[in-house]
Amino acid sequence: MDGPSPSLPGWEGGPVDPITWRRVAKTGLTAHNPDKACQGYTLYAPLNETNAVFLIDMDGNEMHRWDLGCQPGNYGYILPNGNLFVNAKVEDDLWNWTPTYSLFKGGALREYDWDGNIVWEHLDLHHHHDGRRLAHGGAIYLSMEEMDAGLAAKVKGGGEPLDRMLADVVREVDADGNLLWEWHAAEHLDTEIDILPESCNRWEWTHLNAAFFLDDERVMMSSRQLSRIYIVEKSSGKVLERFGPGPFFGQHDPHLLPNGNILVFDNGSYRTHGSGAIVHSRVLEFDMKTREVVWEYKDTPMYSFQSAFLSGAEILPNGNILVAEGGRGRIFQITPEGEVVWEFINPYFDKNGVGWIWNCVQEAKFYTADQLPNLA
Secondary structure, X not given: OOOOOOOOOOHHHOOOXXXXXXXXXXXXXXXXXXXXXXXXXXXXXXXXXXXXXXXXXXXOOEEEEEEOOOOEEEEEEEOOOOOEEEEEEOOXXXXXXXXXXXXXXXXXXXXXXXXXXXXXXXXXXXXXXXXXXXXXXXXEEEEEEEOOHHHHHHOOEOOOOOOOOEEEEEEEEOOOOOEEEEEEHHHHOOOOOOOEOOOOOOOEOOOEEEXXXXXXXXXXXXXXXXXXXXEEEOOOOOEEXXXXXXXXXXOEEEEEOOOOOEEEEEOOOOOOOHHHHOOOOEEEXXXXXXXXXXXXXXXXXXXXXXXOOOOEEXXXXXXXXXXXXXXXXXXXXXXXXXXXXXXXXXXXXXXXXXXXXXXXXXXXXXXXXXXXXXXX
């Protein structure tokens, strides 16, 4: 088999090793139970040089496509006005800041109209992973800075010390890009408590992958590197609560549920005890008061569901959960009982920030028809 087969979807994305393709060739829509699946549309962004964001229907048909002119960095979602808000990957002098920085860097927060025109943009070359539009027209997003060498030396855990270490900055800007608020992890975390796992590199201390306002006074943040979810007081920057490590490890995409619990994708990357001997991922509902897991989804056998990085999950209107198993480009719906009732695998393979060929996605977002005013 020489190169891609034009009869299979997604080959236009770029060359894929034929052995890899045979292993994952089941792409596009692979399952749909219309009686149990929540009906609507799914938005996803291949994290590669496909350079596009796609909206698909329940049959896997592409209903709309935004061509970004760059790689997503890392996901997008639909605003109430029907426009696309997306974190975009800008190639610049920071591309190789660390050996893997180009995998998750951003650089731009953008709003695109339905026709693909950029109607709002905020640039920050240190932006990465997450950015969310706010009601006042600005945004909250993640940025990064180099730590003071003396403080970096005090950080415990991880591999061999390096010449430098990075830490996160969370910023809020208004619609004109003016800075309204910022929080520096290096100023507010504790080197005696916030300890890197031994298997982790020391390029970064924190590696936040999400930050959002819970209300006017509190911010929730998720640190993959430290396997922690933080609640931070906005006015003082003080860490009010720490959750983890455990029951989640290397987690992504926490959501505050109406009942006050957290829904989170537990990648399991740094799980080192018990069933951690068999690498697997889970989706958890976590009670912040009791610090107990009150619901979980994992596959049988457990290693069948696993993404060491990326990924997310969200509750749908009918109570189902939409899951993005990011490392495999797999998006699926499960019922609360754990039955898979819809599944789609990203067919677009292409080069990522370091040149690997993959079809990974960060998250997927679900919309009903009334949430898509521009959909004909």
